[in-house]
Amino acid sequence: MRAATVLRLAALALLVAFLLVPQRFAPLFAPLTQYGAPPIYDQGNLLTLALAHLSTVCLAAAASTVVAVALGILVTRPGGREFLPLSRTLVNIGQTFPPVAVLAVTVPLVGFGEKPTLIALFAYGLLPIFENTIVGLQGCPAAVLEAASGMGMSARQRLVSVELPLAMPLILEGIRLSLVINVGTATIGSTVAAKGMGEVIIAGLLSNNTAFILQGGLVTALMAVLLYDAMAALERRVLRGVVAE
Amino acid sequence: MITLEALSKAYEGRVVVSDVSLTIPRNAITVIVGTSGSGKSTLLRMINRLVEPTGGRVLIEGRDTRAEPAHLLRRRIGYAIQGHGLFPHRTVAENIATVPRLLGWDAPRIRARVQELLTLLQLDAATYADAFPHQLSGGQQQRVGVARALAAEPAVLLMDEPFGALDPIIRAKAQEDLLAVRRRFGTTIVLVTHDMDEAFYLGERVAVMSEGRVLQYDRPAQLLEHPADPLVARMTGQADRAMRLLSLTSAGEAAQPGRAAGPEVAADTTLREVLSQLLWSGADSATVLAADGTVRGHLTLAGILAHGRPQ
Numbered sequence: 001m002r003a004a005t006v007l008r009l010a011a012l013a014l015l016v017a018f019l020l021v022p023q024r025f026a027p028l029f030a031p032l033t034q035y036g037a038p039p040i041y042d043q044g045n046l047l048t049l050a051l052a053h054l055s056t057v058c059l060a061a062a063a064s065t066v067v068a069v070a071l072g073i074l075v076t077r078p079g080g081r082e083f084l085p086l087s088r089t090l091v092n093i094g095q096t097f098p099p100v101a102v103l104a105v106t107v108p109l110v111g112f113g114e115k116p117t118l119i120a121l122f123a124y125g126l127l128p129i130f131e132n133t134i135v136g137l138q139g140c141p142a143a144v145l146e147a148a149s150g151m152g153m154s155a156r157q158r159l160v161s162v163e164l165p166l167a168m169p170l171i172l173e174g175i176r177l178s179l180v181i182n183v184g185t186a187t188i189g190s191t192v193a194a195k196g197m198g199e200v201i202i203a204g205l206l207s208n209n210t211a212f213i214l215q216g217g218l219v220t221a222l223m224a225v226l227l228y229d230a231m232a233a234l235e236r237r238v239l240r241g242v243v244a245e
Numbered sequence: 246m247i248t249l250e251a252l253s254k255a256y257e258g259r260v261v262v263s264d265v266s267l268t269i270p271r272n273a274i275t276v277i278v279g280t281s282g283s284g285k286s287t288l289l290r291m292i293n294r295l296v297e298p299t300g301g302r303v304l305i306e307g308r309d310t311r312a313e314p315a316h317l318l319r320r321r322i323g324y325a326i327q328g329h330g331l332f333p334h335r336t337v338a339e340n341i342a343t344v345p346r347l348l349g350w351d352a353p354r355i356r357a358r359v360q361e362l363l364t365l366l367q368l369d370a371a372t373y374a375d376a377f378p379h380q381l382s383g384g385q386q387q388r389v390g391v392a393r394a395l396a397a398e399p400a401v402l403l404m405d406e407p408f409g410a411l412d413p414i415i416r417a418k419a420q421e422d423l424l425a426v427r428r429r430f431g432t433t434i435v436l437v438t439h440d441m442d443e444a445f446y447l448g449e450r451v452a453v454m455s456e457g458r459v460l461q462y463d464r465p466a467q468l469l470e471h472p473a474d475p476l477v478a479r480m481t482g483q484a485d486r487a488m489r490l491l492s493l494t495s496a497g498e499a500a501q502p503g504r505a506a507g508p509e510v511a512a513d514t515t516l517r518e519v520l521s522q523l524l525w526s527g528a529d530s531a532t533v534l535a536a537d538g539t540v541r542g543h544l545t546l547a548g549i550l551a552h553g554r555p556q
Contacts, residue, residue, distance in 0.1 A: 147330030150295060150403075151343050151393070152320030165334045 008229055015222045019047040022215075029211035039211045041200045050219055052195035054227075056114060057182045060121035065175055068126045072133025072171075073159065084134075091130045094123035099185050103192050117189030117196075124185055125178035132174030136167025169239050176231035183224040187216070197223075246271050246306060247292060247401065247433065253300035254287050261287045263457040264301070269450075271400075274427055274434040276448030278441060278480075284457040285437045289403055292435065293322045305401065320344055323402035323432070327409040329390035331378040337363075337389050338374040344397040362392040365429065366422060384415035388422065395426065402426075404436040408443065420447055441481060445489060453477050465493050470555040487553035492517035494552050496533045500542030505530035512541050516549050523549070 018025055022040045029039035068091070075084040102120035110116055140163050148158045164171075190198025197220045204212025247269040254262040262284040269275045279285040290296040292303055294315040303310045310318055331340050338359050345355045363370045366388040378386055387407065394402055407423075408416045420443065427434055438444055444451050445465045452462040453476075461473040469486045472478035482489060496519050497512030507528030510519050512535050519531055523546055533541040 141330070141333075143326060143328040143330035144332060145330075146295070146326060147324070147390075147393075148332070149316075150293065150319060150324035150326065150330075152316045152318070152347055153343075154316045157316075157347070162332055162334075 008226070011222055012226055015219065015226065018215075018219065019050050022046050029215065032211040032214060033209060037207065037209050037211075041203065041212050041215055043203055044199065046200070046215075046219070049195060049197055049199055050223065053183075053186055053197045053220070054223065056117055056189060056194060056196060057121065057179060057186050060118050060182055060186075061125055061175060061179045063118070063122045064125035064178055065129055067122075068129035068174070069133050069171060072130050072137060073164075076134060076137040077155075087130070091126045095127040097123065099124050100188055100191075103188065107192050112193040114189070114194045116192050117186060117194040120189070121182045121186055125182050128177040128181070129171065129174035132170040132177075133167060136170035137163055139170070140166045169235065172231070172235045172238065176228060176235070179231060180224050180228045183227060184220060187220055247435070248304040248307075249288075249292075249301070250304065251301035252288065252291055252298050252303065254284070254291060254296060255299050260457055262291070262298075265457075265459050266301075267452060267459060267462055269433065269435055271433050272427075272431045273449040274423070274436060274447050275450045275452065276444040277435065277437045277452045277454060278444040278448075279439065279454030280480075281439060282456075283454040285439075285454045286405055288454065289405055289435060289437045292401075293319045293324060293403055295319075295324075320347055320397060321399055321401075323394035323397075323399040325390050325394040325402070325404045325407045327406040329378075329386045329410075331386055331389055331393070333378055336375050336377055337368070337381070340378065340389055341393045341396050343393055348397055350397075358396060358398075359392075362395060365426070366392050368392075384411060384419065387411055387415075387419055391419075391422070391426070395430070395432070398430070400433060402432045402434045404434065406438055407436065409438070409440075416443075423447065445493060453480060455480075466490060466556075469493075488517055490555075491515065491520060491549065491553045496531075496544060497535070497541055499548065499552055500533040500544055501548060502542050504532050504540050505543035505545070507531045509534050510544075512536065516544075516552050519544055520546075520549050 026039045033039050071087050071091070074080040075087050099120040102123055103116045106116040106119050110119070144162060144166070145158065148162045153161070186194075186196050187198030187201055189196050190202050197216045200216030200219075201213050204210065204214075204216065247267075249265055249267045249269070252262060252265045253260070265288060277285045277288060287296055291298045292305075292310070294303075294310055297315075305322075332343070335343075341359045341362055342355045345358060350358075359374065360370055363374065368385060368388060373381065373385070373389075378389065381389065387410070391404075391407065394404075404423075408419045411419055423434070423436075424447070426432060436447060448465060450462065451465055451468055453460045453468065453474075455476055461468060461477045463471075463473075468477060468481050469490050472481060492515045494516045495512060496510050496514045496516060499516055500512070507530045508522055508526055509532045510522060512533055523529065523531060529546040531544050533544060535541040
């Protein structure tokens with residue numbers, strides 16, 4: 001087994017162990033607390049929070065993927081090329097508009113809870129997937145596309161069986177990027193009462209408990225790193241044949 | 246038979262192909278040759294409607310190509326291009342099976358056809374069927390490209406500079422393969438090239454194009470002996486046209502009865518090669534052997550030289 005694999009498995013084991021039996025780690029965090037404050041977050045189940053956090057991120061990424069890939073396909077078709085500047089502007093706004101600001105705008109519209117967080121993460125995650133989809137689709141070698149048409153594939157067949165498979169490495173990379181960015185960004189969802197690791201961090205900030213802040217941050221960071229690796233492994237699996245010329 | 250009737254293509258007023266009418270015979274190799282920008286590729290691509298003509302029409306066996314959707318038409322026409330355009334994410338066998346799959350052939354029939362084509366093009370099925378294109382050499386990729394174009398047994402095969410990216414030795418081999426394909430399947434082949442040697446070697450008929458027009462459409466010997474246009478004469482090479490003429494005739498065709506002193510040559514050697522051998526060896530005659538090793542006849546230096554003059 002390679003060293004990197006060992007390290008990953010160790011990180012995963014550490015994360016799972018901490019989420020299942022957090023009290024065992026109390027001695028580690030105790031030095032960070034003052035005046036007998038609890039060293040381990042005790043206002044909710046850490047495992048539940050972590051899972052809620054992940055599910056919010058994944059749901060938002062799934063929505064971003066559907067919309068961004070569909071848009072990317074649309075603007076690279078002959079009929080949709082004129083929509084490229086418009087789509088790009090919209091997607092860029094999603095990225096430049098700070099998620100916190102999105103929360104502020106959406107809470108009055110959809111109320112507190114998970115919804116505003118989902119919307120913020122969805123908008124924030126569009127850009128990498130959209131741009132990578134476009135680059136992937138535009139990067140298909142001209143000779144390959146010409147051959148596909150020359151063989152008698154319809155536009156749809158060519159898209160599904162040639163262009164998308166060839167663009168897949170970049171699309172997956174975009175999804176991975178979007179996922180990892182949003183694992184971190186999702187912590188702010190807790191400011192509007194979405195369940196997630198942000199809750200732990202905020203509790204720490206409010207009660208001046210460094211141990212809480214550190215727990216929330218570490219769990220989030222570990223999730224991001226592991227998710228990144230898992231996606232990379234998935235990509236290698238999916239793409240084992242697809243090699244650029 | 247493919248008939249091009251007053252075929253034209255213009256892009257926003259810029260004429261690329263202008264009023265071309267050609268009759269391309271069945272079961273033969275027809276070569277369209279021209280400099281870059283002469284419109285030869287556009288002309289070829291109008292046959293399978295990768296380019297839609299702005300004027301005129303194309304008939305294949307008397308049927309207008311616009312009678313059916315373009316992608317269905319293309320499934321019946323083989324298409325091979327420079328740089329092969331193989332699908333990098335599919336194996337060799339899957340690449341070859343592209344059109345049969347589109348046509349909905351059943352799996353055993355596709356397997357048998359892939360096997361047959363790999364054998365014909367001398368690619369070992371056990372080694373290459375499951376390989377990916379990037380694992381093959383340039384010559385092998387090109388052969389797979391041809392196999393893919395032939396997979397659904399098309400009556401017509403269009404080739405756009407198919408050997409342009411190959412080095413001279415592999416290129417000669419690929420040309421041999423193409424002649425073998427023509428003999429084996431009787432495919433009507435239309436090939437575009439800028440290489441006059443290739444045109445003369447492969448083409449039973451050659452159309453010379455310049456600036457969107459066909460200057461002359463004839464048998465290679467006619468192009469050399471009676472160029473219809475000064476440009477045709479220039480393109481076919483005035484300086485060595487006698488040598489080119491020699492390369493159009495094989496030793497077997499020109500042989501006189503009886504044996505002679507001097508080297509032995511195979512019947513399918515061109516007179517140009519025989520002449521070169523005679524010059525090299527200092528002999529003034531050669532014996533022509535048939536493929537089975539029997540004496541087919543002989544050639545004399547004077548006899549060969551006579552073939553280098555217009556008849």
